[in-house]
Amino acid sequence: MEVEVKLEQFQGPFSLLYHLIEKNKIDLADIPIAQITDQYLAVVQEAQSRNLDGMSEFLVMAATLLEMKSRLLLPKRAKEADETEEEDPREALVRKLLEYKKFQQAAQALRHREAEAALVCFKDEDPALLQIRQQEDRGMEQWLSGVTLEDLYHAFEEVCARQERKRDHRRSTFHRIQRDTFTVEEKMDYLRDLLTLSKQMTFGEIFSHHATKEEVVITFLALLELMKTKEATVGQTSPFGEIVIRKGGGTNEAK
Amino acid sequence: MKLNELEAVLEAILFLSGDAVSLSVLADAIHMDRATTKAMLHQMQQQYEQEGRGLRLVEVEGAYQLCTAAKCYEYLKTIYHTVRGQALTESLLETLAIIAYRQPITRAQVEEIRGVSAEHAIRKLQDRGLIEEVGKLDAVGRPILYGTTQDFLRYFGLSSKEALPPLEEEPFGDTSPE
Numbered sequence: 510m511e512v513e514v515k516l517e518q519f520q521g522p523f524s525l526l527y528h529l530i531e532k533n534k535i536d537l538a539d540i541p542i543a544q545i546t547d548q549y550l551a552v553v554q555e556a557q558s559r560n561l562d563g564m565s566e567f568l569v570m571a572a573t574l575l576e577m578k579s580r581l582l583l584p585k586r587a588k589e590a591d592e593t594e595e596e597d598p599r600e601a602l603v604r605k606l607l608e609y610k611k612f613q614q615a616a617q618a619l620r621h622r623e624a625e626a627a628l629v630c631f632k633d634e635d636p637a638l639l640q641i642r643q644q645e646d647r648g649m650e651q652w653l654s655g656v657t658l659e660d661l662y663h664a665f666e667e668v669c670a671r672q673e674r675k676r677d678h679r680r681s682t683f684h685r686i687q688r689d690t691f692t693v694e695e696k697m698d699y700l701r702d703l704l705t706l707s708k709q710m711t712f713g714e715i716f717s718h719h720a721t722k723e724e725v726v727i728t729f730l731a732l733l734e735l736m737k738t739k740e741a742t743v744g745q746t747s748p749f750g751e752i753v754i755r756k757g758g759g760t761n762e763a764k
Numbered sequence: 765m766k767l768n769e770l771e772a773v774l775e776a777i778l779f780l781s782g783d784a785v786s787l788s789v790l791a792d793a794i795h796m797d798r799a800t801t802k803a804m805l806h807q808m809q810q811q812y813e814q815e816g817r818g819l820r821l822v823e824v825e826g827a828y829q830l831c832t833a834a835k836c837y838e839y840l841k842t843i844y845h846t847v848r849g850q851a852l853t854e855s856l857l858e859t860l861a862i863i864a865y866r867q868p869i870t871r872a873q874v875e876e877i878r879g880v881s882a883e884h885a886i887r888k889l890q891d892r893g894l895i896e897e898v899g900k901l902d903a904v905g906r907p908i909l910y911g912t913t914q915d916f917l918r919y920f921g922l923s924s925k926e927a928l929p930p931l932e933e934e935p936f937g938d939t940s941p942e
């Protein structure tokens with residue numbers, strides 16, 4: 510038998526059966542089971558010869574069809590008085606086929622909608638607003654239920670991080686009035702004074718608590734200058750350890 | 765676009781929220797009853813469309829949200845990476861259709877209709893947030909019942925489950941001998 514279709518094209522046995530029925534222009538009210546079964550089996554056997562996977566359901570249907578075919582070939586038994594007429598086994602199959610077909614068509618309709626709806630974009634929920642909405646009509650217990658300590662910690666961290674980001678470091682340290690700009694010379698004098706007062710100090714100690722990045726850089730440059738003139742020497746006892754600054758034996762430039 | 769003051773407030777809320785806002789929350793916000801609010805929203809919905817704006821107002825199960833107009837998609841595509849995911853395969857689509865029209869429904873019942881195993885499809889659909897567990901059937905083994913989610917509605921541009929187009933009945937009809 511000529512096999513024009515391949516099993517893999519079909520979602521399942523119903524799909525294949527329906528295809529065969531339509532192709533043969535078969536009237537569902539009177540399916541020629543023998544003919545259909547033979548065609549169905551031809552497709553299945555062709556796939557089997559290729560060792561195709563996932564054929565179990567197709568094989569179950571093949572067995573069902575064969576059983577139906579053989580049953581229809583048997584002569585009808587004489588009806589007993591109280592026995593109800595057996596349902597034509599094809600009816601159950603037809604019902605299932607029709608049911609399946611309905612959903613296959615529904616799926617196609619959904620496919621259209623999917624394509625149209627794909628052109629519409631939504632904005633994601635804004636996480637910052639989750640707080641506001643959770644406050645509607647709920648008692649404190651209900652509101653806090655399900656909130657773990659870890660959640661609170663993370664929330665706190667997030668708030669701190671946000672605050673950090675928002676803070677303008679330069680402008681928010683106003684409890685000490687300090688000049689915004691520094692010159693290397695000024696800092697060199699500053700370091701000289703410090704070295705005179707205490708013969709040794711660590712790198713961290715030479716900065717004020719609220720030093721801006723600019724100040725740190727300029728101070729560092731000043732230190733390098735002092736090292737150049739040997740007014741200060743610098744050492745480190747271990748890698749990444751504290752940097753120790755000592756007064757050097759170099760010339761002390763007159764102020 | 766002329767909006768009255770309250771409609772403007774609604775518009776602002778919907779913009780800020782991003783996600784859908786329920787009718788009751790919106791009504792409370794503008795201190796109006798739900799019927800009036802709903803009428804206002806419907807009016808706004810029409811205005812967005814009639815004026816051909818870049819935004820649309822949609823309703824999903826009694827909640828409202830703003831979204832972009834389909835006609836703008838081609839332009840948006842060039843600027844934003846839209847995380848849409850692949851279109852659904854035939855197998856997933858069929859399984860989804862069965863669940864959508866017959867919900868709540870168990871996996872076994874789906875398999876009965878499809879004629880093939882639905883385990884893989886159901887798992888994938890759950891992963892994509894299109895279906896969810898909605899309960900258990902009161903039968904042996906208490907099998908899980910599945911139903912569609914709100915994201916399912918948005919994915920297909922439906923305002924509610926009732927908005928699903930009706931299933932087409934076969935013209936053949938009943939074939940049982942009487």
